[in-house]
Amino acid sequence: MDLAGSGRSGGGSMNQSCDPILPENNVTDLLRNLNLTTDEGEVAAFSDEDEDEVRGQTKLALIGKVLSPATLHVTTIQQAMKPAWGNPVGLKIRAIGEKGNNLFIASLGCENDLKRVLGGSPWIVGRHGVILQEYDESLKPSEIAFDKMEIWVRILNLPVGWMNRQRGVHALGLIGSVIGIDVDKDGEASCPFLRGRVAIEVAKPIRRGVLLKTKKDGVPEWFEIQFEKLPFFCKSCGVMGHSKLECASPAARND
Numbered sequence: 001m002d003l004a005g006s007g008r009s010g011g012g013s014m015n016q017s018c019d020p021i022l023p024e025n026n027v028t029d030l031l032r033n034l035n036l037t038t039d040e041g042e043v044a045a046f047s048d049e050d051e052d053e054v055r056g057q058t059k060l061a062l063i064g065k066v067l068s069p070a071t072l073h074v075t076t077i078q079q080a081m082k083p084a085w086g087n088p089v090g091l092k093i094r095a096i097g098e099k100g101n102n103l104f105i106a107s108l109g110c111e112n113d114l115k116r117v118l119g120g121s122p123w124i125v126g127r128h129g130v131i132l133q134e135y136d137e138s139l140k141p142s143e144i145a146f147d148k149m150e151i152w153v154r155i156l157n158l159p160v161g162w163m164n165r166q167r168g169v170h171a172l173g174l175i176g177s178v179i180g181i182d183v184d185k186d187g188e189a190s191c192p193f194l195r196g197r198v199a200i201e202v203a204k205p206i207r208r209g210v211l212l213k214t215k216k217d218g219v220p221e222w223f224e225i226q227f228e229k230l231p232f233f234c235k236s237c238g239v240m241g242h243s244k245l246e247c248a249s250p251a252a253r254n255d
């Protein structure tokens with residue numbers, strides 16, 4: 001599924017390297033090959049006790065990103081998340097990474113709040129979606145991939161024979177990676193629609209439906225889907241994180 005993305009970036013760098021590579025273009029590579037001075041060779045490390053202490057302090061945290069094209073102040077994020085998350089005890093939000101990336105770390109006071117916040121996504125700041133991930137102290141802000149968003153989705157008007165775990169997971173899998181499905185202990189769904197939690201790829205247009213072959217030898221049929229709490233997305237290309245006025249690949253408009 002990532003083939004398109006990696007192909008694109010590979011192609012881009014090939015096109016840019018027609019000219020012979022000059023030393024000044026390669027400062028990073030040169031630095032990498034330098035022998036370290038005595039000062040540079042010093043290593044900072046933690047003892048086991050330090051490690052335990054640091055882990056204890058930061059374990060109940062989430063790393064988040066607001067999918068907004070504009071830079072948001074961390075206070076704006078805090079003011080939106082605090083009431084949405086039910087004013088959890090010990091909530092502290094701080095900004096990390098490059099300013100325009102709208103990354104933050106949210107510390108919480110207890111495990112239950114953390115699970116509830118993580119499981120209740122997507123959250124919204126302004127109109128924009130928030131992607132959350134479990135805190136991992138070893139990740140650098142530049143390395144964290146916020147490419148997927150977990151969201152509840154409903155597939156409408158399915159034949160009754162599809163309202164179960166076995167076939168339902170199959171259908172939900174067309175929308176994204178299936179995290180969970182709303183069924184009883186026997187694996188049967190009793191809502192008027194099939195409901196599941198999926199991780200969708202944020203770089204792709206929001207899906208409007210799924211094609212399912214519900215009858216043997218029949219033609220695939222179109223089933224509409226609904227997302228619960230869908231964040232703001234571009235009405236031109238269908239991707240989250242910008243408006244149609246900021247769209248890089250606008251669709252042709254009809255009257």
Ligand SMILES: [Zn+2]
Pocket residue numbers: 234235236237238239242243244246247248249250
């Ligand atoms: Zn767009």
